[in-house]
Amino acid sequence: MTDTPLTLAQTDGRALARLRRWWSGETANPVKRVQFDRPLTPWMFLLPQLAVVAIFFYWPSVQAVTSSFYLEDPFGFGATFVGLDNYTDALTSRGYLSTASFTAFFCVVVTALSLGIGLLLAVKADKVIRGAETYKTLLISVYAIAPPVAGLIGMMFFDMHMGPFTEIAAWFGHDLRVGIDYWDTASALIVISVWKQIPYNFIFFLSGLQSVPVSVREAALIDARSGWRRFRDITLPLLAPTAFFLLVINITYTMFDTFPIIDVIVKDKPANNPMTLVYKVYLDGFKGNDIGGSSAQSVILMVVVAALTVLQFRFLERRVHYG
Amino acid sequence: MAHLSLTNVGKTYGGSTQPAVAGVDIEIADGEFIVLVGPSGCGKSTLLRMVAGLETVTRGDIRIGDTLVNRLDPAERDIAMVFQNYALYPHMTVRDNMAYGLKNRGESKSVIEERVAEAARMLELRPYLDRKPRALSGGQRQRVAMGRAIVRQPAAFLFDEPLSNLDAKLRVSMRMEIRKLQKRLGTTSLYVTHDQLEAMTLADRLVVLNGGAVEQIGAPLEVYRRPASTFVAAFIGAPAMSLLDARVDSGQVMLDGHALAPVAHAPGPITLGLRAEDLRITDAGLPMRVDHVEELGAQRIVHGMVGDQSLAVVDTGDATLAGTVRIAVAPSKVHLFDSTTGRRIEAAAQPAPVPAE
Amino acid sequence: MQKIKPLDHAILILGALFLCLPVVMALMSSTQAAIDIHSNGLYITPGSEGAATYGKVLTQRGGFTGDVTGLLMLTNSMIMGLGFAVGKIVLSMMAAYALVYFRFRFATLMFWAIFATLLLPLEVRIMPSYQVMSELHLLNTYTGLIVPLLASATGTFFFRQFFRSVPDELLEAARIDGAGPVKFFIDVLVPLSKTMMSAIFIIMFIYGWNQYLWPLLMTTDESFFTLMRGIKSILQVWVGSQIPDYNEAFALAVLAMVPPVAVVVIFQRMFIKGLTESDK
Known part of the structure; x- marks a missing residue:
């Protein structure tokens, strides 16, 4: 298990190097020393995946880009080319900008909290011996719960009639009105999203911690008396690659995978409720029938995600060198 | 310090x-x-x-x-x-x-x-x-x-x-x-x-x-x-000391029916320890059937059988060895161990005193 | 020599409670009467209405057409989870095999064509994807539910990595023994990948089972509803009702979470392996 988190990283590190070689026109190194040399068989094996990718990835992606330059008639009678209008409309509209800033805020808070709590629990679970397996199982099991189910359970907890959180807030003299008050809804979204994401971070941090060689920890035990110092100087730097990987994954999670949670809590009533950019794409496209605008927003999101992913792989490339 | x-x-x-x-x-x-x-x-x-x-x-x-x-x-x-x-x-x-x-x-x-x-x-x-x-x-x-x-x-x-x-x-x-x-x-x-x-x-x-x-x-x-x-005898020294089942009879260590060295010990079964480097091939002595020879350059290790027990001998000669050779050992280089506890039996063969470090 | 402090356990217990208590309360509340939940709030003890509630949720026909039952949604979720996991493994193993074990023209180009799918999640191209599906007449079909989700290369990368770690000598030995590419794949590589396949299967099953947005768009015909889609409808019915069927909503939630949670708990070791080695 020691080097497991690095395995994919290695592939993609090499993969990037291969891309460079490919661009520069050199022949790529064969992956294997011996390979089959048949012109048709590989295509037979590749065909199913390629077909799915072409039809369900490239076709819609291209369509998203094209329709972002058109203004579509709401009744479906043709479309007019409008150039970058959809983009400028989106980027200058107040609604879009406030959604964008909420998305950023939401990302920062959810990522910080779920990473922090996940790390804290992983460090403690790594330390205890008694009951370690039980803690692990309990802390991991929530991972499997679907975001909409998390949203539903969360909604009950924030229910205005009988939700425990509403009652707790009432003790402190706060009238919690999730679904009506902007910041109340935002808090509920944050709590539920963090709750759902902690197990994922926990699993990766724990596996990262367990891949720190025992003897390195022991050397640290001899070198430093204070447990906090050992954590800060030795454990944390060695966890940095895992943490960075998780940082990107968590941002992606908050941007995209929280969609069902928002949908369940906000329930198609955007009125005065916070939402993320992805939810707005869905709302404008499917509820507002603004296909061009929705597509333009999609393309903007594509650029953001693509940048994040490239960043992640670039980093993973370097991450290989540790250890 | x-x-x-x-x-x-x-x-x-x-x-x-x-x-x-x-x-x-x-x-x-x-x-x-x-x-x-x-x-x-x-x-x-x-x-x-x-x-x-x-x-x-x-x-x-x-x-x-x-x-x-x-x-x-x-x-x-x-x-x-x-x-x-x-x-x-x-x-x-x-x-x-x-x-x-x-x-x-x-x-x-x-x-x-x-x-x-x-x-x-x-x-x-x-x-x-x-x-x-x-x-x-x-x-x-x-x-x-x-x-x-x-x-x-x-x-x-x-x-x-x-x-x-x-x-x-x-x-x-x-x-x-x-x-x-x-x-x-x-x-x-x-x-x-x-x-x-x-x-x-x-x-x-x-x-x-x-x-x-x-x-x-x-x-x-x-x-x-x-x-x-x-345990120590077999662990320290290379090649490992050969440990053989032997007997003490009338003041002699007897191995496979041959008297090897005089000892002051009561008759009965004992474990005999012999280091390969303490043994030498001679004209008369304990007969050993040569099994195989490991050439190490400066010396060679002759592996053989005495009865049904294996024994190793260091030899510096270069004559071809085959069939049976005869082995001798200085009485001071004979190690005796209790055959049940495995502990060393002291003062058995009047070993040379260990020089002070 | 680590000294264990009570504080460590306190933090872990608190964390476990924070994560698990809501699930337990959902489970317990699902066995209570709706009116009790409405007046008393959520429960952490089991009630007596469990059998009735679950019986109703599983078998009573609901929805606009009166065709959909919990059991049907459970079946659809199962089809979705299993279909997705199996499809993913088959497609990605084959593709990875071609990319690793063959020398052919455009191999690098194909590699990147597949790799690029990792850049963009489905959510950002949801609108055009819907249009494509409707042009292909795949709305309200199992194919439309499952196949488009297979267009991401996560599994391909996992298997590609695994195949690369298989010793070269194995292929050499197989070729000396007269095995061609298809035989080598089926007789050597597939049996060798069993553990990896199980690990990836668990991750993918959960992923497929938990899909929400895609089924939401793809299915208007209630006979194709999954449990996740059912949660959406039960919430829509709530709007305006006096005492919402809290118990039924919880029962639906429990049905929706039990299979994936059980899979994770039972195959914990394999699940962690699959997750940490395949990244997503």
């Missing part, structure tokens, strides 16, 4: 009835180099790690200098440890690896710098001070691990099989270096290995462990010449 004393030290892991280390007593003088040696699972590493504070002590006392350290954290014990896989911090430079422990003890910058520079000079690490461990070779990493121990100027060095990850050639040269360094610094050292050659060449005194208990403590030559048990 300090002496080290282990009094009745034992360790039993939770859930196990068999102790991993059972009541070990060792007194180590200031500046002494002690090697703990034994096969894997004999408890030697556990013992070392108890001294380091990485394992709890379930029985007995460990003292470093005059301080009882049983309950102290590793960082408070004033020891330094060199690990088998070096355990260097991968994210720190060589310099920081060495300085880290000192920094945590609040040493001043100038002291740290001075000590790191001194260690780097001794270990010829100066060109690598700003490199990360991953940019170093195995031997260089080993030196950094040594350096990290040296800069601390601890009361004791603890070595946990530090050479076993190196190739054979490097192992021999590092072995000599460790010995020289230790003599020069005069730091009390406890060294764990399973390699009997390493143990013999490094130690002031050897501690041979078996099944968590001490089989024998003594200077390397003393252990070699007068092994306290069949």
Whole structure:
């Protein structure tokens, strides 16, 4: 298990190097020393995946880009080319900008909290011996719960009639009105999203911690008396690659995978409720029938995600060198 | 610098009835180099790690200098440890690896710098001070691990099989270096290995462990010449001492019906120990059927059978050996062990007195 | 020699409670009467209405057409989870095999064509994807539910990495023994990948089972509803009702979370392996 988190990283590190070689026109190194040399068989094996990718990835992606330059008639009678209008409309509209800033805020808070709590629990679970397996199982099991189910359970907890959180807030003299008050809804979204994401971070941090060689920890035990110092100087730097990987994954999670949670809590009533950019794409496209605008927003999101992913792989490339 | 004393030290892991280390007593003088040696699972590493504070002590006392350290954290014990896989911090430079422990003890910058520079000079690490461990070779990493121990100027060095990850050639040269360094610094050292050659060449005194208990403590030559048990006899020395079932009859050790040497011991079955290098091929003596011959260049080892028991003999001749040869041994080189307990039977064959070290 | 402090356990217990208590309360509340939940709040003790509630949720026909039952949604979720996991493994193993074990023209180009799918999650191209599906007449079909989700290369990368770690000598030995590419794949590589396949299967099953947005768009015909889609409808019915069927909503939630949670708990070791080695 020691080097497991690095395995994919290695592939993609090499993969990037291969891309460079490919661009520069050199022949790529064969992956294997011996390979089959048949012109048709590989295509037979590749065909199913390629077909799915072409039809369900490239076709819609291209369509998203094209329709972002058109203004579509709401009744479906043709479309007019409008150039970058959809983009400028989106980027200058107040609604879009406030959604964008909420998305950023939401990302920062959810990522910080779920990473922090996940790390804290992983460090403690790594330390205890008694009951370690039980803690692990309990802390991991929530991972499997679907975001909409998390949203539903969360909604009950924030229910205005009988939700425990509403009652707790009432003790402190706060009238919690999730679904009506902007910041109340935002808090509920944050709590539920963090709750759902902690197990994922926990699993990766724990596996990262367990891949720190025992003897390195022991050397640290001899070198430093204070447990906090050992954590800060030795454990944390060695966890940095895992943490960075998780940082990107968590941002992606908050941007995209929280969609069902928002949908369940906000329930198609955007009125005065916070939402993320992805939810707005869905709302404008499917509820507002603004296909061009929705597509333009999609393309903007594509650029953001693509940048994040490239960043992640670039980093993973370097991450290989540790250890 | 300090002496080290282990009094009745034992360790039993939770859930196990068999102790991993059972009541070990060792007194180590200031500046002494002690090697703990034994096969894997004999408890030697556990013992070392108890001294380091990485394992709890379930029985007995460990003292470093005059301080009882049983309950102290590793960082408070004033020891330094060199690990088998070096355990260097991968994210720190060589310099920081060495300085880290000192920094945590609040040493001043100038002291740290001075000590790191001194260690780097001794270990010829100066060109690598700003490199990360991953940019170093195995031997260089080993030196950094040594350096990290040296800069601390601890009361004791603890070595946990530090050479076993190196190739054979490097192992021999590092072995000599460790010995020289230790003599020069005069730091009390406890060294764990399973390699009997390493143990013999490094130690002031050897501690041979078996099944968590001490089989024998003594200077390397003393252990070699007068092994306290069949276990030690078979473990120390290469090729391993041949152990054969024999009898004492009317003042003679009888092997396969042949009288081998006179002994002063009551008649009955005994275990006879013969070192290959103490035996010689002669014209008359014990007959041995030659099985095969290992040529080592300077000498050769002749493996053969006496009755149905195997025996090895070192020979320096180059005549072709086949069929049966005859073997002789000096009476002082005959080792006798109790055939049931395996303990050495002393004064049996009037061995030559062990010269004082 | 680590000293265990009570504080460590306190933090872990608190964390476990924070994560698990809501699930337990959902489970317990699902066995209570809706009116009790409405007046008393959520329960952490089991009630007596469990059998009735679950019986109703599983078998009573609901929805606008009166065709959909909990059991049907459970079946659809199962089809979705299993279909997705199996499809993913088959497609990605084959593709990875071609990319690793063959020398052919455009191999690098194909590699990147597949790799690029990792850049963009489905959510950002949801609108055009819907249009494509409707042009292909795949709305309200199992194919439309499952196949488009297979267009991401996560599994391909996992298997590619694994195949690369298989010793070269194995292929050499197989070729000396006269095995062609298809035989080598079926007789050597597939049996060798069993553990990896199980690990990836668990991750993918959960992923497929938990899909929400895609089924939401793809299915208007209630006979194709999954449990996740059912949660959406039960919430829509709530709007305006006096005492919402809290118990039924919880029962639906429990049905929706039990299979994936059980898979994770039972195959914990394999699940962690699959997750940490395949990244997503």
